[in-house]
Amino acid sequence: MDDPTLSRLLREFGLSDKEIDTYLTILDHGEAKASVIADDAGVSKRYVYSVSEDLEERGFVSVNDHAVPTTIRAVPPEEVVDSLSQHVERMGPALEARYSRTTPESDEFEVIKARVTVLKRVSALIREADEEVALSLPHDHLSEVADELRDAVERGVLVLLVVTGADPGDDLALDGLATVARAWEEPTPTLITVDRTHSLVAPPQMIARSNSGERAIAFTQPQLAPVIIGSFFGNYWPMAEEVYVADPHHLPETYDDFRQAVLQATLHLRAGTDLVATVQGRPLNADDGPDELEGRVVAVRQGLVEPANNSFPVEAALVVETGAGRYSVGGDGAFVEDYEADAVVLGLAE
Secondary structure (H helix, E strand, C coil): CCHHHHHHHHHHCCCCHHHHHHHHHHHHHCEEEHHHHHHHHCCCHHHHHHHHHHHHHHCCEEEECCCCCCEEEECCHHHHHHHHHHHHHHHHHHHHHHCCCCCCCCCCEEEECCHHHHHHHHHHHHHHCCCEEEEEEEHHHHHHCHHHHHHHHHCCCEEEEEEECCCCCCCCCCCCCCCEEEEECCCCCEEEEECCCEEEEECHHHHHCCCCCCCEEEEECCCCHHHHHHHHHHHHCCCCEEEEECCCCCCCEEECCHHHHHHHHHHHHHCCCCEEEEEEEEECCCCCCCCEEEEEEEEEECCCCCCCCCCCCCCCEEEEEECCEEEEEECCCCCCCCEEEEEEEEEECC
16 A cells, blocks of 8 residues: 555544654654654654654554653554554444434435446345336346345335337236236337336447447436336337236225225226225315215226226326215325325225
């Protein structure tokens, strides 16, 4: 290690430039009289005595003031390093105790240059998903995120998957990797949105060739995620062919992700199940409406599974019949329905 690097590291431990020069001189000698150190370091003898006391307290040197004349000896470096390491380790628990674990308010926007980084980021986003993943990915790279997708499905995340560059008629082995999966032979951008907040978009060439020179964009911004979701459902989902749908959930079940609630209601209604729903939310067209609806689920509007009956790409709605009438229910950001839901409990009618 050269002297500038060593000096920088010592400076990070709180030594001044003058202290560093003196200490390095002591190291060069191993042990020496204060007068010798003062001459070689270009400082006063009084300063050598003063700084040596400070260095001794930090464990860098030992002062032999029982001898005449007094000498200063450098502590062996391995002992210095061991002492510093112990100080750092003891400091760790105290730092943890004082640290306030807050989630940063993040409007992250990042340009990604490497294909391998894109795939690692996709894997990480799937691992961190709590409610919903919408993913478009080339089938050739599906194996690189298969474990993460399987784990997400098992913990109840709604996984909507489009595999591209794949013949829908082939055996694509998608069982367990998605809640609903579609396939399309055409190349498309690699695209992912997670929990309506985290998004990533990479052009097809970037994933197809490691040295394409193309760039991907990742961002964490709830205001922009709906744009990516709209593109996913408007441009890619309807063009791909449905190749896999998971079995419906056992009920009753509570859903914070509204699209998951609509999907499960759709699958159960098509199986002939009589469903009831309790919807917590708010009316959109009246200030004095109830915050909770209870009734039978009599219809759905959706494009998640075939046959679709939605009137626009991102439409997902429940129609709930109560004693006061029928109400259409949408999810977060609903604007054409009667109610905006925060949570839905689906159950079997008695």
